Amino acid sequence: MNKMLFTGNAAIGEAAVRAGCQCYFGYPITPQNELTEYMANNLSRRPGCTFIQAESEIAAINMVYGASVAGVRAMTSSSGPGISLKQEGISFLAACQLPAVIVNMSRGGPGLGSIAAAQSDYHQATHGGGHGDYRTIVLGPSSVQELADLTYRAFEMSDKYLIPVMILGDGMLGQMMEPVEFKYEAPEVLPVRADALRGAKGRPSRFVRTFTSNPSELEELNWSLFRRYQLLQKEEVSFENYLTQDARLIVTAFGIGARIAKGAIKQARGYGMKVGLFRPITLFPFPREQLKELAKTTSYFLDFEMNMGQMIDDVKLSLEGAGEVSFYGRPGGVIPTSTELLRVISRIYSQKGLG
Amino acid sequence: MKKIFSRPKSLKKAVFHYCPGCGHSIIHRIACEAIDELGIQEKAIGVPPPGCSVFAYYYFDVDMVESAHGRGAAVATGIKRAYPGAIVFTYQGDGDLSAIGTTETLHAANRGENITAIFINNAVYGMTGGQMAPTTMLGMKTTTSPYGRDDRFEGYPIKMSEILGQVRGTCYIERVAVNSPSNIRKARKAIKKAFQCQIDGLGYSLVEILSPCPTNWKKSPVEAWKWVGEVMAKEFPLGIIKDTTGKSDAD
Amino acid sequence: MKGRIVIDQMLCKGCELCIAFCPKQLITLSDELNAAGYLPSSFNDRGDCNGCASCAVVCPEVAIEVYRE
Numbered sequence: 001m002n003k004m005l006f007t008g009n010a011a012i013g014e015a016a017v018r019a020g021c022q023c024y025f026g027y028p029i030t031p032q033n034e035l036t037e038y039m040a041n042n043l044s045r046r047p048g049c050t051f052i053q054a055e056s057e058i059a060a061i062n063m064v065y066g067a068s069v070a071g072v073r074a075m076t077s078s079s080g081p082g083i084s085l086k087q088e089g090i091s092f093l094a095a096c097q098l099p100a101v102i103v104n105m106s107r108g109g110p111g112l113g114s115i116a117a118a119q120s121d122y123h124q125a126t127h128g129g130g131h132g133d134y135r136t137i138v139l140g141p142s143s144v145q146e147l148a149d150l151t152y153r154a155f156e157m158s159d160k161y162l163i164p165v166m167i168l169g170d171g172m173l174g175q176m177m178e179p180v181e182f183k184y185e186a187p188e189v190l191p192v193r194a195d196a197l198r199g200a201k202g203r204p205s206r207f208v209r210t211f212t213s214n215p216s217e218l219e220e221l222n223w224s225l226f227r228r229y230q231l232l233q234k235e236e237v238s239f240e241n242y243l244t245q246d247a248r249l250i251v252t253a254f255g256i257g258a259r260i261a262k263g264a265i266k267q268a269r270g271y272g273m274k275v276g277l278f279r280p281i282t283l284f285p286f287p288r289e290q291l292k293e294l295a296k297t298t299s300y301f302l303d304f305e306m307n308m309g310q311m312i313d314d315v316k317l318s319l320e321g322a323g324e325v326s327f328y329g330r331p332g333g334v335i336p337t338s339t340e341l342l343r344v345i346s347r348i349y350s351q352k353g354l355g
Numbered sequence: 356m357k358k359i360f361s362r363p364k365s366l367k368k369a370v371f372h373y374c375p376g377c378g379h380s381i382i383h384r385i386a387c388e389a390i391d392e393l394g395i396q397e398k399a400i401g402v403p404p405p406g407c408s409v410f411a412y413y414y415f416d417v418d419m420v421e422s423a424h425g426r427g428a429a430v431a432t433g434i435k436r437a438y439p440g441a442i443v444f445t446y447q448g449d450g451d452l453s454a455i456g457t458t459e460t461l462h463a464a465n466r467g468e469n470i471t472a473i474f475i476n477n478a479v480y481g482m483t484g485g486q487m488a489p490t491t492m493l494g495m496k497t498t499t500s501p502y503g504r505d506d507r508f509e510g511y512p513i514k515m516s517e518i519l520g521q522v523r524g525t526c527y528i529e530r531v532a533v534n535s536p537s538n539i540r541k542a543r544k545a546i547k548k549a550f551q552c553q554i555d556g557l558g559y560s561l562v563e564i565l566s567p568c569p570t571n572w573k574k575s576p577v578e579a580w581k582w583v584g585e586v587m588a589k590e591f592p593l594g595i596i597k598d599t600t601g602k603s604d605a606d
Numbered sequence: 607m608k609g610r611i612v613i614d615q616m617l618c619k620g621c622e623l624c625i626a627f628c629p630k631q632l633i634t635l636s637d638e639l640n641a642a643g644y645l646p647s648s649f650n651d652r653g654d655c656n657g658c659a660s661c662a663v664v665c666p667e668v669a670i671e672v673y674r675e
Contacts, residue, residue, distance in 0.1 A: 066420070
């Protein structure tokens, strides 16, 4: 397979098409328009496929719901405000156990915010942004290659577990251009999912719903969803350990933040500081045990995010008090530099006497 | 003697949870009669709304999927685009289709989505206890227009069929009522014709059905059925709003 | 044309629509409650039912079957 230069947004699109995505429903919003346009160019005239620029992000997520119920791979994408609009639809997808891929190329918030990259949708993504007890699988890519790889993985996991999957990217990843290799190309038309609604031919009619006048029924649904999430925790956790083996200070970061962190860490190492990076790739299921493991060799963590501190909650919960967690963050779409992070790293390193 | 009237095949043998005299019961039956007559039971996929008819799947013996409030047209779009071989219909109340669902309805119609909307207009929000709806008439008292709907504060009843008639992607829009034997028969024909439009791939079709709600109108069933004709039909005239099918009748 | 109807009184919710719409007034309200607590409709077969099926068409509960010669 050849390596090609792709921007992040386009790489998601190309991977989705190759993964067998049959339906894409979207709406314009910066900084992900290139993805919507890529799907317009590549999916709208593809046989058996559908591209609709819907009338709103709400309509788009509901079209995804319909297409998913009919048994095909369906996807939507947006950014902050649009993802907020989709929350009801995502709750419905989770409740009805329907696969779907939702891409969030995050921007500064809250409100209309900014169009620059930020990581302030972490809580919304990982703690069930819509109503009710549910989670979606959340993937945090950190490079254009990972955007492509995790797009494939998103469709695979979503179909396997019947849980919606969110790809939590950001504006910078979407716009940057890097070499990519695409894993595979799915057959022209994928087989329809076994649980799809396709008309009651040769079987009794079925209905897909969660509304019930019997709370016990709904209780059982909730328990069964959470048993599945426990299975995810066991089987599907992904993360990266970068120079953590001998690290006295470990930075925790995800997505684009982790790229900046790596730059800072490389520089820190150059100055003789033993710093490493723990990078969760699955933000849900969060790699709790693997992070806690690191507390055996170091007590000092620095959580670095482009927000006011969201993943830090999961870091602290995972460590269960077994380490000291500092925080450095820039919200609103401000892109921190690796140099400013290096300054924070070296300040903590000397303050805690780690040298 | 021959039996000349019985339950349609695609209407499950379940006791309706609807109130005595409710239009839903009639409309479920005539929609199933239309489904039977067209032989589309095995292809049909229905999208019921939140509302009194949230449990439509207990009655319609076809595949169905619940929808969030107002989103039926978008869900139906997703289903039909993913599987064009299905006959996809929404079953929506007046709040669902013309309040929260206005955008989705308008745009599905505008795109000429090959889906059929069965639009139940009872001028109130029934399930939630009788609040004002977009189709509530001036002067009508509801729980959120307790002084009677006043255009100075609450605007006017909305004529969704007429609005959709202006949209190019629609092929057939008719307003009917289910308040007498002859009207019920006409309503069934309209529903059948709307489904036929979808079978023929002609675009978005909608049947608006003036439907009695005795409980929230605080009338007896017989009074409520009368009121549909004497009052509602004056505001919402029955008849064909748009028909580009070139056919006179489904029968 | 001779006709006959059969009302399933267990399904009937006593809405009285069949009574209102029968052109020959052949249906009345029973004075015994059914299991659901409604007073159901009752068919008075005087022999002049013509099987027009108006009652069945207006019955919301699909509680009426109609027979015709």
